[in-house]
Amino acid sequence: MFEKEKEAILKACLKMKEYHLISLSGGNISMRIDENHYLITPSGMLYEEMNIDDIVVVDEKGNTIEGIRKPSSDIDALLYIFKNMKDVNVIIHTHQPYATAIGLINDSLPACLVTLIDAVGDRVNVAPWSKSQDIGMGKLVVEYAGKAKAVILKHHGVVTYGKDLEEALYAAIYLEEGAKTYCIAKMMGEIPELSEEEIKEEAGGWANYGQ
Numbered sequence: 001m002f003e004k005e006k007e008a009i010l011k012a013c014l015k016m017k018e019y020h021l022i023s024l025s026g027g028n029i030s031m032r033i034d035e036n037h038y039l040i041t042p043s044g045m046l047y048e049e050m051n052i053d054d055i056v057v058v059d060e061k062g063n064t065i066e067g068i069r070k071p072s073s074d075i076d077a078l079l080y081i082f083k084n085m086k087d088v089n090v091i092i093h094t095h096q097p098y099a100t101a102i103g104l105i106n107d108s109l110p111a112c113l114v115t116l117i118d119a120v121g122d123r124v125n126v127a128p129w130s131k132s133q134d135i136g137m138g139k140l141v142v143e144y145a146g147k148a149k150a151v152i153l154k155h156h157g158v159v160t161y162g163k164d165l166e167e168a169l170y171a172a173i174y175l176e177e178g179a180k181t182y183c184i185a186k187m188m189g190e191i192p193e194l195s196e197e198e199i200k201e202e203a204g205g206w207a208n209y210g211q
């Protein structure tokens with residue numbers, strides 16, 4: 001069931017590792033197939049040892065439809081996000097260190113770099129602390145999403161999302177790159193902000209990018 005989609009998720013998991021967005025078995029990737037079928041990475045398994053049979057198919061209530069593994073312990077939060085953000089088909093949760101570090105200090109990461117604006121869309125809000133593995137994490141993501149494709153969870157990590165796997169993955173990777181640049185610049189001085197007009201002008205800048 002959904003082999004092609006599971007393969008794509010596995011590839012994205014390895015990208016998360018390659019770009020240092022997670023350690024060991026942290027984080028997760030989930031995908032909406034339709035209103036009754038969701039793919040979720042398993043709980044507590046090393047990504048490099050995972051194969052497509054380890055990815056669990058669940059229904060909208062979290063009941064397993066296919067798979068022998070226990071799905072990610074964030075399942076309630078993930079299904080809450082899918083239910084309340086109808087344009088979102090893929091959610092990526094990471095503990096990426098630079099963006100998470102900014103969440104400990106700031107209320108948001110400003111949209112101060114073109115790649116951040118292109119991939120994430122807008123300033124990224126920091127949601128207050130909530131217990132991990134709890135639906136509260138999903139409620140905060142919906143509440144703090146704004147126009148961005150990411151929310152930073154204070155004392156925890158990051159959730160990115162998009163209409164497809166590429167959109168959610170690019171948001172996570174470019175968010176981390178932007179957050180790293182922001183942290184370096186912050187050590188050297190004050191960071192100038194872009195105006196609303198400039199952010200608007202840059203948004204959609206990827207329309208002519210790529211093959």
Ligand SMILES: [Zn+2]
Binds near residue numbers: 095132
């Ligand atoms: Zn987490």
